[in-house]
Each structure stands twice: as C-alpha cells, then as structure tokens.
Amino acid sequence: MIEGKLIKFYREKAGMTQGQLCEGICSITHLSKIERGVTEYSGEITYLLSQRLNISLDEEFVSYQNLQQKLKLWHDTFVMQQSKKSEMLKNEIEKEALVQLPEFQVFYQLLSARYYISHYQLEPALLIIRNLQKNESSLSQQDRNMLKHVFGMYYFYNGQYRDCIQILTTIDQSQYHQFEYYYHLAVAYHLIDSNITSYYYAEKALHYFRKTLNIIRIIDTETIMLLQLNAKELHNFKETKERYEQLIRTCDTINEMDRKSKLLNNLAFELYKRKKYRESADTYKEAMDIVDEKVPHYLTILDGYIQASSKGKLLSNKALLELAKNGLRIAKLTKSYNQIFFELHLFQLKNEEKEYYQFIETKALPYLKKMGFTILIQEYERKLFQYFMQTDAKEKALQIASSFMQSEAMKYGDGPPAS
Known part of the structure; x- marks a missing residue:
C-alpha cells in the first residue's frame, strides 16, 4: 500500500x-x-x-500521484519533441522528494538519460545506462526494454549505427509498446544504406505516430521514407518535390523551423543529384538562413551548399574557401564529425590533390568505417580506387576494390526482418 x-x-x-x-x-x-x-x-x-x-499522509499521497503523472508526461515530451515542456517538467520533478522512491528511480533515471541524449550530453547518459545495467536482472520487463531503447538511442547519437540496430532489434515488442524505436531503427538502417529495411521500419513508425496523432514525428518519418524512395534510383522528381513542399508547408503551419531546414536540406540534395546546381544552392541557402549555426545539422547544410556552389561554379574560389574555413571552425568547436568534410573541401579548393587523397586514405575512410557510414564509405572508396589506378598504385587499388565488393555483397541481405 x-x-x-x-x-x-x-x-x-x-x-x-x-x-x-x-x-x-x-x-x-x-x-x-x-x-x-x-x-x-x-x-x-x-x-x-x-x-x-x-x-501529512494525505498531502504526500497527492504528491505521489502527481509525480507519477509528471514522469509519464516527461516521457511523452521526448516522444512528442516538446523541448520547452520537457525542460519545465525536469525542473519540477527534480524538486520532488518522492522521486527518490525505489519504484520511481529506474524510470526517472531512464528519462534523465534520454534528456541528456537529446541535449547531446552523451557521457552523463552513458554513466546512467551503465549503472542501470549493473542491476538489469532485477528490472521489470518494461524497464529492461526501455533501457535497451535508451541505450540504442545513445549509440545512434554517438554515430554507432550498427550497434544501435543490434540492441534495438532485441527489444521484446510484446512487452514494450513505445514503438517510437521503430523510427530510430529506420534512420539507423538508412545511415548504413539498408534502404528496404529502413523503409520497412519507417512504415511501422508512421503507423504508430499516426495512431498517437504525433504530427511532428509523422513529418520526420515521411522524410525518411522520401529519402528511401530516392536512394537506389531517382524517383519521379515532380512527385518527390511536391511531397517535400507539402511537408515544408506543414512545418510552416506548426512553426517547426528546425524540421523545415532539414526538409529544405534534403530537397536541395535531390536537386543536386539531378544536377540542378543553382536551385540546389538556393535551397541550401534558404535552409541555412532559418537555422542557428550551433545546431548540429547546420554543418550538413553548409557542406551541401559548398558542394552545390562549387559544382555549379556559382561562387568564387575565395568565397568557397571562406565558407569551408568557417565550417571547419564550427566543426572543431562543436567536435562534429563534419570536420573531415570541411578539411576535404579545403584540400580540393587549394588544388592539393595528393594531400586530399592521403587524407581520405588515412583519416576519412577509417573514421567513416568506424562509424558505419556505408554510403560515404562507398563514395570515398570509389574516389580512392580511381586515384590509385591513375597513379599506378595497383596493390592499393586492389585492396580498395576488395573492400568495396565485400560491402556490395552485404546488400543482398537487405530486406525486412521476420515478423
């Protein structure tokens, strides 16, 4: 009692x-x-x-029930992406003495880890996760599965996409009904170039978010599905553009500028793939103009803007160099993996071919392989292979070809898992 x-x-x-x-x-x-x-x-x-x-037991009983409700609401703010409300509830919950009750502690710790992860504070999140894992056998089935979900999110935010997939696919969906994790699986599979599986989980996530009337996450999930449609071959551009514009209008309606900037970035990339460099650069610029440079995906947008502007010869070499230097400065300050792309931009813009390919071989590729960025690995392996063939470094070219064939062979296993 x-x-x-x-x-x-x-x-x-x-x-x-x-x-x-x-x-x-x-x-x-x-x-x-x-x-x-x-x-x-x-x-x-x-x-x-x-x-x-x-x-007063009566007052404490009310506090107990209120805290129970606040913890559930705090969890919902993460799923609904309500950052301001999340911050408010966090501050209120931390003042509650009863949060130290054993029955609240595990849930509170898991939510705290999610809070840290959502703010890119991965070290305190991992500390909480490791402490909970020490007593994992004593946790309820619900808490054990939620711990897996949170740990999978930690791996995702840390760029360890294969580890993320490995742990999220062990969640017992008959015991854990927070199917938000389908979305994390969809994005993780997308980032390792498993497009069919990504689309499969995105459809499952979309069903869950529609059922729970989560408009923001519906936008996120439909964005992932659009990316998969254009992953292997270019989908009908008119339809692709219309769907992007529809999602962008929805963002305007609910004042979601952060998501709008991501959608504009993706649309710009679709334009770039179709060699519409001026339209691509203009769209990247629009995306940059509505997001703060401290936001992690700002660097992704800037990287795309430099590529489109360079390919379309839309800016002078001097202007491109300044953009790349600024990108590198921000990447170093924020400790972003995007740093490698701006260093590569600088080598290219300075016409330092030898240094460019040496950096790909010794720095870029090892890092990308460690993080599991399959698409980028293949792109840079192709570049390196061509360079080695041109410079008569046949042995190195054969090593790259072998690595590339192995990664291509892995794709044949890309399909939806058994239900």
Whole structure:
C-alpha cells in the first residue's frame, strides 16, 4: 500500500529506526508489515506515525500521484519533441522528494538519460545506462526494454549505427509498446544504406505516430521514407518535390523551423543529384538562413551548399574557401564529425590533390568505417580506387576494390526482418 511506502521513505529519510518511529504507537513487527503493505492497519496508527515524521499522509499521497503523472508526461515530451515542456517538467520533478522512491528511480533515471541524449550530453547518459545495467536482472520487463531503447538511442547519437540496430532489434515488442524505436531503427538502417529495411521500419513508425496523432514525428518519418524512395534510383522528381513542399508547408503551419531546414536540406540534395546546381544552392541557402549555426545539422547544410556552389561554379574560389574555413571552425568547436568534410573541401579548393587523397586514405575512410557510414564509405572508396589506378598504385587499388565488393555483397541481405 502506498501509505506504507511513504512512511518507510520518510522514516529512512529522517534517519530513524523502526523502533524509534513506532515506540508507544505499535510494535516493530506491525510497523514492518505496514511498510511492506502486507497487513491491515487503522487510520489512527498511520496518523500517529505521520505526526511523528512531521508529514501529512494525505498531502504526500497527492504528491505521489502527481509525480507519477509528471514522469509519464516527461516521457511523452521526448516522444512528442516538446523541448520547452520537457525542460519545465525536469525542473519540477527534480524538486520532488518522492522521486527518490525505489519504484520511481529506474524510470526517472531512464528519462534523465534520454534528456541528456537529446541535449547531446552523451557521457552523463552513458554513466546512467551503465549503472542501470549493473542491476538489469532485477528490472521489470518494461524497464529492461526501455533501457535497451535508451541505450540504442545513445549509440545512434554517438554515430554507432550498427550497434544501435543490434540492441534495438532485441527489444521484446510484446512487452514494450513505445514503438517510437521503430523510427530510430529506420534512420539507423538508412545511415548504413539498408534502404528496404529502413523503409520497412519507417512504415511501422508512421503507423504508430499516426495512431498517437504525433504530427511532428509523422513529418520526420515521411522524410525518411522520401529519402528511401530516392536512394537506389531517382524517383519521379515532380512527385518527390511536391511531397517535400507539402511537408515544408506543414512545418510552416506548426512553426517547426528546425524540421523545415532539414526538409529544405534534403530537397536541395535531390536537386543536386539531378544536377540542378543553382536551385540546389538556393535551397541550401534558404535552409541555412532559418537555422542557428550551433545546431548540429547546420554543418550538413553548409557542406551541401559548398558542394552545390562549387559544382555549379556559382561562387568564387575565395568565397568557397571562406565558407569551408568557417565550417571547419564550427566543426572543431562543436567536435562534429563534419570536420573531415570541411578539411576535404579545403584540400580540393587549394588544388592539393595528393594531400586530399592521403587524407581520405588515412583519416576519412577509417573514421567513416568506424562509424558505419556505408554510403560515404562507398563514395570515398570509389574516389580512392580511381586515384590509385591513375597513379599506378595497383596493390592499393586492389585492396580498395576488395573492400568495396565485400560491402556490395552485404546488400543482398537487405530486406525486412521476420515478423
């Protein structure tokens, strides 16, 4: 019973033994049974116990129920992407003494880890995860699966997409119904170039977000599905553009500028692939203009803008160099993996061919392989292969060709998992 839990919590908080609390009120055995919720008790006894603890059980019972509700609402803010409300609830929950109750602690810790992950504070998140894993066998099935979900998100935000997939696919969906994790699987599979599987999980995520009326995440999921349609071969551009514009209008309606900038970035990339360099650069520029440079995907947009402007000869070499230097500066400040792309831009813009390919071989490719960026690995392996063939470095070219064939062979296993 909740009253017993509250009495035990405040007794331990006050540093009192059971004997000290119940002296002159009831026996230690009776108090022990009250705290464990295994006996009936009179209101008079619990009133006297609460008086000695200097608490009101009625007020604490209300606080207990309110905290329970706040924790659920805090969880919902992560799924709904409501950052301001999340911050407000976090501050309120941290002031609640009852959050230290054992039955709230695991859920609270898992939500705290999600909070840190959403703010790219990965070290404190990992510390919480590791501490919870030490006692994983004692967790409920719900909490064990949520721990896997949070750990998968940690891997995702850390760029470890294969590790993310490995742990998220072990979630028992019969016991865990927070199907938001389908979306994380869809994005992770997209980033390792498993397009069919990505689309499969995106469809499942879209069904969940529509069922829960989560408009923001519907936009996110439809964006991933659009990317998959154009991944292997270019989809009908008129239809692709119309769908992007529809999603962009939805972002305008709900004032979601961050998501609008991502959609504009993706549309710009589709234009770039179709060699519409001026339209691409203009769209990248529009995306940059509505997002702060401190936002992680700003660098992705800037990288695309430099590529489109360079390919279309839309800016002078001097202007492109300044953009690349600025991108490198921001990447270093934020410790972003995008740093490697701006270094490559600088080598190219300075016509330092040898240094460019040496950097790809010794820095870029090893990092991309470590992080599992399949699409980028293949792109740079092709470039390196051609360079080695041109410079008569046949042995190195054969090594690259072998690596490329292995990665191509892995694609034949790309299909939806068994249900």
